[in-house]
Amino acid sequence: MTWPGAPHLGVLIVDDNPIVRGALRGILEGDGGIRVLAEAANGREAIAAARRLRPTVTLLDHRMPIADGLSVLATIAQYTRVLVLTSDDDAELIAGMLHQGARGYLVHGEFDPxxxxRAVREVAGGRGWLSPVAASVAASMVRDQQARERSRHQQTERRARARAHFGLTEREEDVMQLLCEGLSNAAIAHRLRLTEKTVKNHLNHVFAKLHVRSRTEAVVLWTSS
Structure with missing residues (x-):
């Protein structure tokens, strides 16, 4: 849908409350560079409108009938940049919205027109805009991701040191790692596409190289190395 001479920045408003939609429309259309392309009252309508109109930005509420914001965000984000606009400031919800592709997150009552x-324009330009509580959650997500990466790096280094120290082959190391995860011989065989006899042979070689006699001893020594 286009209009002769219409500005490029088109917006889709998604909220089940018609009063909220009307207020948002009034604010947005009071700005000469923004045009509201359509409104939607639930997630299903939002997907259809986003697919049809390809708005620059979609203002998306979370609590809606039929399909809520979180459940449809990833689909909508294929067609438009999403700015979540909701009354929910729950950290888990914010994290979920950001993971699903939201470019911005504003909480009702914590922003003015x-x-x-400004948030709409920033999101339209490919940047982000977060309310203070959402920014805090985003920062926490970054810290958690960095911690996971450090943990994976440390685990990789530890496995390399242990492999070099004990002289395990790559396959023996794979078996040992699954043993540490508590898997049985049968489960290890299934995971690695081996026979149980082959797994047993690998474990016998591992025990000999680690100088242990039991699975428990092997796990303790391997994880403490």
């Missing part, structure tokens, strides 16, 4: 307009 000027900030809303």
């Amino acid at each position: 000027a900030e809303l307009l």
Whole structure:
């Protein structure tokens, strides 16, 4: 849907409350560079409108009938940049929205019309805009990701040191790692596409190289190395 001479920045408003939709429309259309392309009252309508209109930005509420914001965000984000606009400030929800592709997150009651307009323009430009509580959650997500990466790096280094120290082959190391995860011989065989006899032979070689006699001893020594 286009209009002669219409500005490029088109917005889709998604909220089940018609009063909220009307207020948002008034704020957005009071700005000469923004046009509201359509409104939707639930997630299903939102997907259809986003697919049809390809708005620059979609303002997306979370609590809606039929399909809520979180459940449809990833689909909508294929067609438009999403700015979540909701009353929910739950950290788990914010994290979920950001993981699903939200470019911005504003909480009702924590922004004024000027900030809303700026947020829409920032998101339209490919940047992000987060309310303070959402920014805190985003920062926590970054820290958690960095911690996971450090943990994976440390685990990789530890396995390399242990492999070099004990002289395990790559396959023996794979078997040992699954043993540490508590898998039985049958489960290890299934995971590695081996026979149980082959797994047993690998474990016998591992025990000999680690100088242990039991699975428990092997796990303790391997994980403490």
